[in-house]
Amino acid sequence: MGINERINARFKSEHHKAIVNIRYTSNWMMNRQNNQLANFGLSLPQFNILRILRGAKSELNIKKVKERMLEQSPNTTRLIDKLITKDLVERRRCDSDRRIVFLKISKEGEKLLDRIDPHFDEINLEGSLSFEEAQTLNALLDKIRADV
Amino acid sequence: MGINERINARFKSEHHKAIVNIRYTSNWMMNRQNNQLANFGLSLPQFNILRILRGAKSELNIKKVKERMLEQSPNTTRLIDKLITKDLVERRRCDSDRRIVFLKISKEGEKLLDRIDPHFDEINLEGSLSFEEAQTLNALLDKIRADV
DNA sequence: CAAATATAGTTACCTAGGTAGTTTTTGTCA
DNA sequence: TGACAAAAACTACCTAGGTAACTATATTTG
Numbered sequence: 001m002g003i004n005e006r007i008n009a010r011f012k013s014e015h016h017k018a019i020v021n022i023r024y025t026s027n028w029m030m031n032r033q034n035n036q037l038a039n040f041g042l043s044l045p046q047f048n049i050l051r052i053l054r055g056a057k058s059e060l061n062i063k064k065v066k067e068r069m070l071e072q073s074p075n076t077t078r079l080i081d082k083l084i085t086k087d088l089v090e091r092r093r094c095d096s097d098r099r100i101v102f103l104k105i106s107k108e109g110e111k112l113l114d115r116i117d118p119h120f121d122e123i124n125l126e127g128s129l130s131f132e133e134a135q136t137l138n139a140l141l142d143k144i145r146a147d148v
Numbered sequence: 149m150g151i152n153e154r155i156n157a158r159f160k161s162e163h164h165k166a167i168v169n170i171r172y173t174s175n176w177m178m179n180r181q182n183n184q185l186a187n188f189g190l191s192l193p194q195f196n197i198l199r200i201l202r203g204a205k206s207e208l209n210i211k212k213v214k215e216r217m218l219e220q221s222p223n224t225t226r227l228i229d230k231l232i233t234k235d236l237v238e239r240r241r242c243d244s245d246r247r248i249v250f251l252k253i254s255k256e257g258e259k260l261l262d263r264i265d266p267h268f269d270e271i272n273l274e275g276s277l278s279f280e281e282a283q284t285l286n287a288l289l290d291k292i293r294a295d296v
Numbered sequence: 297c298a299a300a301t302a303t304a305g306t307t308a309c310c311t312a313g314g315t316a317g318t319t320t321t322t323g324t325c326a
Numbered sequence: 327t328g329a330c331a332a333a334a335a336c337t338a339c340c341t342a343g344g345t346a347a348c349t350a351t352a353t354t355t356g
Binding site: 010012013014015016017018019020021022023024025026027028029030055070071120124125126127128129131133134135136137138140141142143144145146 | 277291
């Protein structure tokens with residue numbers, strides 16, 4: 001369904017429509033992804049943190065985790081708290097620099113990701129665009145942000 | 149700055165990168181828009197509701213307002229409450245159907261929008277894409293959502 | 297070496313969206 | 327007409343991101 005049919009709105013220009021469309025599509029996707037991940041007891045950002053930790057060769061401190069996330073707000077701490085409560089992540093205080101906190105995915109965390117892996121492509125809508133279309137989309141989005 | 153430089157992340161595919169890029173760009177835009185609107189004491193969704201009410205020929209009930217918004221959650225009520233507290237919107241109970249609440253932008257609300265109008269294009273990044281590019285972007289975003 | 301500065305992480309308080317359930321009022325229909 | 331269903335608005339409770347301020351520790355520097 002095109003955004004025109006979906007939203008009973010008037011747009012000032014094709015560009016304005018695109019700006020609104022980005023937000024609409026982003027919300028739409030996040031909603032979809034959150035619903036799918038809810039079956040595994042995770043939210044999208046919690047899932048992403050787990051994947052970052054699995055992808056790391058060694059333990060990561062919170063700063064490194066933040067650098068690999070879209071959002072770099074202090075909420076990372078709270079999100080990690082929730083993962084620790086669920087026994088999906090382990091936390092360890094660094095000995096040589098006691099400010100630093102090291103994080104590691106737990107066995108249960110890895111098992112959970114293994115269960116989600118077969119659904120990853122579907123969660124990320126893989127296949128809805130061709131390679132060339134995805135390239136074009138990335139270029140256009142980067143161009144919008146480059147404008148400033 | 150391309151998303152590759154910005155996020156220290158690995159993408160499974162060009163398509164996966166595009167999916168993440170949509171969310172990243174959406175967050176980036178919303179953040180920017182919220183910062184600009186904060187100068188006028190508004191958040192982005194509050195601003196959008198005000199514009200919807202101004203664009204209406206007559207009073208609108210809350211349901212109609214929701215239909216013109218991206219999000220149709222019960223938060224609309226709360227957002228409107230805030231606008232009423234700021235004296236930017238007026239609320240009136242319908243006489244013939246007492247379930248319905250009518251909304252109207254106030255004089256102050258119109259004055260505030262008048263002050264924001266000159267900045268509208270800048271807030272919406274008008275000009276960052278050509279007409280054709282915006283068209284392409286809209287088509288690609290619609291295609292992603294059509295996939296399901 | 298002591299004071300100032302920087303860094304890692306956290307907390308508080310603001311914003312917002314989503315689902316589910318509630319209240320009030322209206323419409324339906326057996 | 328009297329029970330039931332639908333609709334409009336609202337509330338509670340969950341999620342999350344953003345800014346600013348704060349704590350604890352480490353580094354710099356005068």
